[in-house]
Amino acid sequence: MKGVVFTGNRTLEVREFDVPVPARGEALIRIEASGICGSDLHVYRSASTPGQIGGHEPCGTVVEVGEGCMRLQVGDRVSVHHHQGCGVCDRCARGETVSCRLAHHCYGVSRPGSFAEYMTANEANCIPLPEPLSFADGACMACVGTTAYAALRRLEARAHETLAVFGLGPVGLSAVLVGRAMGLRVLGMDVIDERLALGLRCDADEVIDARQGDPVERILAFSRTAGVGWVEGVDCLVETSGATPARECMIPAIRRGGRIAIVGVGGEEKVINPTQIHGKACTLIGSVVFPLGWSWDFVHFLLASGMRFEAMVTHRFALEQAAEALRTADEGHCGKVLFTPHEATSA
Numbered sequence: 001m002k003g004v005v006f007t008g009n010r011t012l013e014v015r016e017f018d019v020p021v022p023a024r025g026e027a028l029i030r031i032e033a034s035g036i037c038g039s040d041l042h043v044y045r046s047a048s049t050p051g052q053i054g055g056h057e058p059c060g061t062v063v064e065v066g067e068g069c070m071r072l073q074v075g076d077r078v079s080v081h082h083h084q085g086c087g088v089c090d091r092c093a094r095g096e097t098v099s100c101r102l103a104h105h106c107y108g109v110s111r112p113g114s115f116a117e118y119m120t121a122n123e124a125n126c127i128p129l130p131e132p133l134s135f136a137d138g139a140c141m142a143c144v145g146t147t148a149y150a151a152l153r154r155l156e157a158r159a160h161e162t163l164a165v166f167g168l169g170p171v172g173l174s175a176v177l178v179g180r181a182m183g184l185r186v187l188g189m190d191v192i193d194e195r196l197a198l199g200l201r202c203d204a205d206e207v208i209d210a211r212q213g214d215p216v217e218r219i220l221a222f223s224r225t226a227g228v229g230w231v232e233g234v235d236c237l238v239e240t241s242g243a244t245p246a247r248e249c250m251i252p253a254i255r256r257g258g259r260i261a262i263v264g265v266g267g268e269e270k271v272i273n274p275t276q277i278h279g280k281a282c283t284l285i286g287s288v289v290f291p292l293g294w295s296w297d298f299v300h301f302l303l304a305s306g307m308r309f310e311a312m313v314t315h316r317f318a319l320e321q322a323a324e325a326l327r328t329a330d331e332g333h334c335g336k337v338l339f340t341p342h343e344a345t346s347a
């Protein structure tokens with residue numbers, strides 16, 4: 001089978017591998033869709049790479065189950081959660097396998113990932129993907145989609161509220177989609193034309209270009225027209241850009257008593273002033289990925305709400321087109337970029 005390996009400094013190779021054999025408690029999955037994520041781009045750009053098949057947003061069909069599997073059967077459609085823990089430590093006990101202390105693995109980093117025709121995965125990581133959901137939906141929920149859902153869940157976002165989403169890459173666009181599906185009024189902010197257009201395509205009520213004018217003024221204006229009328233500032237804010245100028249707008253843009261989730265990885269600049277937090281009586285949380293069980297909840301959410309990810313998918317590539325696929329994602333003038341290893345089409 002073919003698999004994509006990052007070879008450092010924005011280079012990669014499409015290599016031939018043997019189809020892997022599932023170990024005890026694992027399944028072999030035929031990959032139908034696999035997303036390129038911002039964290040793949042960090043690896044792609046860096047000089048040192050894991051030296052194995054990349055990709056951690058897998059979705060596909062179970063074609064073989066290893067000994068000891070209890071739930072999965074051949075033919076099951078699954079979305080695979082990418083973090084695997086020891087199952088023994090305190091953090092795993094809380095579902096936070098992403099920060100496992102003893103034996104943390106991430107697909108595409110410390111074990112072979114999904115930029116391939118097939119991959120093996122731990123049975124517990126395989127989340128059922130019922131038929132109305134597409135393989136693209138399954139790839140988008142595997143990492144970015146559920147990350148956005150988790151941020152809004154941690155913020156306890158409610159249907160009558162207003163939400164600002166900073167950064168309209170795949171996580172931000174997911175936050176727009178989930179926020180709208182929850183019933184919130186949503187404003188998106190970015191600095192790239194294509195991403196602003198995608199924000200509207202994902203049903204944002206309004207998008208603003210942070211390069212023009214005073215973004216905080218425009219967010220406050222949105223909160224007045226979308227909300228009660230004279231409440232200044234949005235109820236909830238999800239920061240996905242990691243950019244310092246966006247982070248500086250967070251507290252000024254929130255209403256008194258509002259809630260902010262910091263999702264985007266960014267620089268180390270000190271942009272938060274505790275006096276501002278006190279003055280706004282606001283809540284700031286860091287939101288990193290999600291507990292495994294929330295993937296199951298998110299499938300229910302997609303089924304119940306009718307929300308789908310197709311509006312944010314802009315490109316589909318075959319594995320042979322990996323160089324072009326990564327270049328496209330790296331340049332950022334796009335929404336979600338997917339590999340569809342068994343169905344070579346470009347969108």
Ligand SMILES: [Zn+2]
Pocket residue numbers: 037038039040056057143144
């Ligand atoms: Zn990811």
Ligand SMILES: [Zn+2]
Pocket residue numbers: 085086087088089090091092097099100101102103
């Ligand atoms: Zn653990």
